[in-house]
Amino acid sequence: MNSSKLIAKLFNPFKKIPLLPNLFDEQLKVITLFFNPKVFANMIELNSWIKSLKNVKTKYHKLGGLEFIVNDKEICHIHGDGLVDVKLNKSLKNKFKRIEKIENHHVLPNSNMISYQIAKNDDLIQIKEIIKTVYELNLNTPNTV
Numbered sequence: 841m842n843s844s845k846l847i848a849k850l851f852n853p854f855k856k857i858p859l860l861p862n863l864f865d866e867q868l869k870v871i872t873l874f875f876n877p878k879v880f881a882n883m884i885e886l887n888s889w890i891k892s893l894k895n896v897k898t899k900y901h902k903l904g905g906l907e908f909i910v911n912d913k914e915i916c917h918i919h920g921d922g923l924v925d926v927k928l929n930k931s932l933k934n935k936f937k938r939i940e941k942i943e944n945h946h947v948l949p950n951s952n953m954i955s956y957q958i959a960k961n962d963d964l965i966q967i968k969e970i971i972k973t974v975y976e977l978n979l980n981t982p983n984t985v
Contacts, residue, residue: 876922
């Protein structure tokens with residue numbers, strides 16, 4: 841079980857305490873930096889790549905991690921251990937489920953969200969493909985609210 845999954849399970853009762861999930865996630869980043877520097881480097885590269893896309897905004901995710909938003913819609917967020925959660929629709933989830941590393945979301949397994957653990961450089965190619973697809977869909981679907 842990866843760190844984000846374990847933390848989500850153990851600290852679920854505390855998730856509504858303001859900023860506590862973000863504090864845990866920031867500590868998780870430090871642990872990842874020291875004990876898994878390759879994953880940390882890949883997280884930094886992925887963060888930079890997503891931020892370089894047009895009209896992307898960021899904020900802390902309410903349950904930990906850095907959230908990426910296009911047209912006021914979350915496209916994904918990245919936890920401090922390199923776990924990436926991506927918001928898909930049903931057809932995209934079906935399209936990408938062929939990718940071996942995709943798992944149902946670690947907290948909401950019955951949703952259309954997926955979780956993807958970054959480990960090696962090849963993982964960046966796959967997760968960028970997924971995020972780029974969601975990004976383009978949201979970029980071309982303006983917020984109507």
